[in-house]
Amino acid sequence: MTAALLEQYRERIRTELDRVVDFWLKFSHDKEHGGYFNCLGKDGKVYDELKYVWLQGRQICSDAQLVLTFRCCISAKICSGSGLQRPGGKCAFCLTRDGRAVKVQRTIFSECFYVMAMDELSRITQDKEMQADAESMMDRLIFWVQTDSSELGRPQLPGDPPINSMAVPMMLLCLVDQLTEGRTDVAEKYKDLSMWCVERILQHIQRDGKAILENVTLNGKELPGCQGRLQNPGHALEAGWFLLQYAQKKGDVQLQKTAVDKFMEIPFHTGWDKQHGGLFYFLDVDNHCPTQLEWNMKLWWPHCEALIAYLMAYSHNREPVLLERFKQIYDYTFKHFSDEEHGEWFGYLSRFFHVPRCLYMCEKLLDGLLERQDS
Amino acid sequence: MTAALLEQYRERIRTELDRVVDFWLKFSHDKEHGGYFNCLGKDGKVYDELKYVWLQGRQICSDAQLVLTFRCCISAKICSGSGLQRPGGKCAFCLTRDGRAVKVQRTIFSECFYVMAMDELSRITQDKEMQADAESMMDRLIFWVQTDSSELGRPQLPGDPPINSMAVPMMLLCLVDQLTEGRTDVAEKYKDLSMWCVERILQHIQRDGKAILENVTLNGKELPGCQGRLQNPGHALEAGWFLLQYAQKKGDVQLQKTAVDKFMEIPFHTGWDKQHGGLFYFLDVDNHCPTQLEWNMKLWWPHCEALIAYLMAYSHNREPVLLERFKQIYDYTFKHFSDEEHGEWFGYLSRFFHVPRCLYMCEKLLDGLLERQDS
Numbered sequence: 191m192t193a194a195l196l197e198q199y200r201e202r203i204r205t206e207l208d209r210v211v212d213f214w215l216k217f218s219h220d221k222e223h224g225g226y227f228n229c230l231g232k233d234g235k236v237y238d239e240l241k242y243v244w245l246q247g248r249q250i251c252s253d254a255q256l257v258l259t260f261r262c263c264i265s266a267k268i269c270s271g272s273g274l275q276r277p278g279g280k281c282a283f284c285l286t287r288d289g290r291a292v293k294v295q296r297t298i299f300s301e302c303f304y305v306m307a308m309d310e311l312s313r314i315t316q317d318k319e320m321q322a323d324a325e326s327m328m329d330r331l332i333f334w335v336q337t338d339s340s341e342l343g344r345p346q347l348p349g350d351p352p353i354n355s356m357a358v359p360m361m362l363l364c365l366v367d368q369l370t371e372g373r374t375d376v377a378e379k380y381k382d383l384s385m386w387c388v389e390r391i392l393q394h395i396q397r398d399g400k401a402i403l404e405n406v407t408l409n410g411k412e413l414p415g416c417q418g419r420l421q422n423p424g425h426a427l428e429a430g431w432f433l434l435q436y437a438q439k440k441g442d443v444q445l446q447k448t449a450v451d452k453f454m455e456i457p458f459h460t461g462w463d464k465q466h467g468g469l470f471y472f473l474d475v476d477n478h479c480p481t482q483l484e485w486n487m488k489l490w491w492p493h494c495e496a497l498i499a500y501l502m503a504y505s506h507n508r509e510p511v512l513l514e515r516f517k518q519i520y521d522y523t524f525k526h527f528s529d530e531e532h533g534e535w536f537g538y539l540s541r542f543f544h545v546p547r548c549l550y551m552c553e554k555l556l557d558g559l560l561e562r563q564d565s
Numbered sequence: 566m567t568a569a570l571l572e573q574y575r576e577r578i579r580t581e582l583d584r585v586v587d588f589w590l591k592f593s594h595d596k597e598h599g600g601y602f603n604c605l606g607k608d609g610k611v612y613d614e615l616k617y618v619w620l621q622g623r624q625i626c627s628d629a630q631l632v633l634t635f636r637c638c639i640s641a642k643i644c645s646g647s648g649l650q651r652p653g654g655k656c657a658f659c660l661t662r663d664g665r666a667v668k669v670q671r672t673i674f675s676e677c678f679y680v681m682a683m684d685e686l687s688r689i690t691q692d693k694e695m696q697a698d699a700e701s702m703m704d705r706l707i708f709w710v711q712t713d714s715s716e717l718g719r720p721q722l723p724g725d726p727p728i729n730s731m732a733v734p735m736m737l738l739c740l741v742d743q744l745t746e747g748r749t750d751v752a753e754k755y756k757d758l759s760m761w762c763v764e765r766i767l768q769h770i771q772r773d774g775k776a777i778l779e780n781v782t783l784n785g786k787e788l789p790g791c792q793g794r795l796q797n798p799g800h801a802l803e804a805g806w807f808l809l810q811y812a813q814k815k816g817d818v819q820l821q822k823t824a825v826d827k828f829m830e831i832p833f834h835t836g837w838d839k840q841h842g843g844l845f846y847f848l849d850v851d852n853h854c855p856t857q858l859e860w861n862m863k864l865w866w867p868h869c870e871a872l873i874a875y876l877m878a879y880s881h882n883r884e885p886v887l888l889e890r891f892k893q894i895y896d897y898t899f900k901h902f903s904d905e906e907h908g909e910w911f912g913y914l915s916r917f918f919h920v921p922r923c924l925y926m927c928e929k930l931l932d933g934l935l936e937r938q939d940s
Binding site: 273284345414 | 725
């Protein structure tokens with residue numbers, strides 16, 4: 191009975207994954223300048239030619255995984271061009287179609303996706319220089335985060351002390367996973383960093399273990415005001431499966447339990463809209479109205495992360511309740527977000543990365559579940 | 566018949582204005598540190614103590630108009646403190662409760678509201694130094710906008726040439742109006758600037774006179790991509806009444822007509838939600854989905870600006886159709902935004918300024934209409 195259900199999920203997810211990948215293969219590649227168009231209408235038409243570096247990096251990565259080597263290498267050129275590389279080792283956030291810098295953010299995330307792209311690409315090209323480039327940017331990121339952030343260009347203001355924003359340790363943990371896959375020497379180099387990331391993520395468990403808050407102090411205390419009370423359920427669920435994956439590799443049973451109980455069950459229960467279904471984008475832990483205008487919107491990506499989280503959790507310990515959660519999110523997601531007519535999912539902005547990552551991860555997890563079911 | 570309707574509007578608007586002003590007088594003043602709390606829940610409770618400089622400036626201005634001299638002067642202290650004043654003559658965007666800088670934006674708007682506050686305050690205190698301070702900041706703003714923006718701290722990037730964003734000339738025109746009121750010498754000084762502002766605003770009439778676009782090139786041409794196609798109906802309506810007010814002072818009949826036909830009628834027709842009523846926040850001139858997640862939300866402030874615009878336009882030429890538009894917006898606004906239980910209006914974030922300005926302006930316009938009606 192469960193196996194039949196899992197089969198049914200796998201079938202649907204395979205179909206969706208093929209369709210979504212086809213959509214982006216067909217419409218996003220810029221044949222003239224290399225790189226990828228990110229702003230595609232549901233019919234695949236480009237409605238803005240700007241190239242967002244987060245999405246260039248993510249798509250190079252996805253194409254590399256699909257072994258579209260030639261296309262990736264052409265696209266990587268735009269990412270290593272003069273437009274992207276900024277003084278002080280920063281990357282641009284956004285480029286014109288032909289690669290001129292439009293915007294530079296004073297954060298670390300464009301650089302993170304650059305690392306991800308260069309590393310993945312170095313794996314299919316066997317290009318040692320590219321791998322070294324990825325590692326050298328990674329080391330710069332670590333310096334910015336752990337030692338001195340002044341190169342990011344954000345002046346230190348007396349009313350704005352540094353904080354622990356969950357995105358930072360999550361992103362670095364994800365990059366360690368990327369860089370160390372199958373490389374024991376690199377794994378050794380970043381061992382302490384992963385532990386640091388996990389510790390920083392765990393500091394976001396607040397209110398006597400009853401809430402996951404997006405921003406805390408560097409000592410893991412609650413921050414005052416809206417910033418301190420902010421919850422982002424989709425982001426917490428993403429952290430949940432990052433932690434679970436890490437804990438499984440390490441065989442850390444306590445951390446496996448924390449990943450599920452705290453980073454999945456809490457955001458799922460607080461984040462699910464009991465009236466209309468779906469996960470809210472932002473919530474305030476004291477039930478004030480979040481200042482983000484879009485707080486009560488249902489975006490595609492938190493649902494993607496929730497699908498991965500619960501299928502991974504179920505694969506991990508086979509608790510039927512976890513599969514029920516997956517079913518609830520699955521039913522809502524495929525009913526509301528999938529656009530069978532045009533191939534991609536509804537949502538907002540560019541959606542590549544979360545959707546195929548989710549579909550790909552879920553397919554693999556279902557493969558695993560069904561394999562073990564058979565045996 | 567019309568007079569009875571206008572009377573009814575005036576009555577309601579007076580009541581609302583009193584209630585809204587009471588709400589902010591009662592709850593927003595920080596008795597300990599001076600300045601105003603901006604983030605108030607509907608019951609008046611402070612849900613975040615951060616002080617946003619735009620709103621400090623606006624509220625100093627409103628309080629000065631209410632001749633709350635002592636309170637304003639105390640509050641002005643926080644605005645002239647070391648937290649607010651940044652290197653290069655910049656102001657902070659946001660302060661802690663006790664006045665330490667939290668964030669500095671790389672735009673001109675915090676400084677604009679500083680000018681507005683200092684000028685209005687100098688009028689009730691007769692403080693010449695304060696007036697000189699306002700004018701000196703104004704001159705710095707003009708230098709940044711017309712000559713060299715490098716002190717704003719935004720690096721000039723090759724893919725991001727300077728553009729004409731409608732907010733800039735609108736804001737400067739509004740400041741000229743503030744600084745020159747009743748002062749002929751100052752009016753003479755800024756005469757060329759007002760003409761420059763009007764010209765820059767008129768460049769936003771695009772698509773053969775059929776659309777108002779938020780962002781155009783410095784030569785008044787359409788920009789490519791989402792940025793170029795963006796429409797903000799509430800903002801265009803606000804520009805409409807700024808222009809109409811200016812044109813009336815100058816006796817410029819052609820500009821009066823343009824203000825109504827282009828900056829009111831176009832955004833009203835394109836911006837009104839035919840299905841559910843209300844003005845959209847953002848629209849794309851080619852009907853793509855705007856990238857701003859909140860594009861289809863109905864915010865309080867565009868409705869405030871629309872009320873002023875149409876009542877001013879009707880006062881101006883007594884076209885019955887303009888009063889009908891006012892009625893349509895009035896009915897929607899008072900049905901959906903006014904919170905009779907707690908006193909303020911629903912919306913998002915801090916709402917002071919737009920609401921009382923709208924109510925105050927509408928009351929004055931109705932006074933004028935009814936006076937002329939009687940005579």
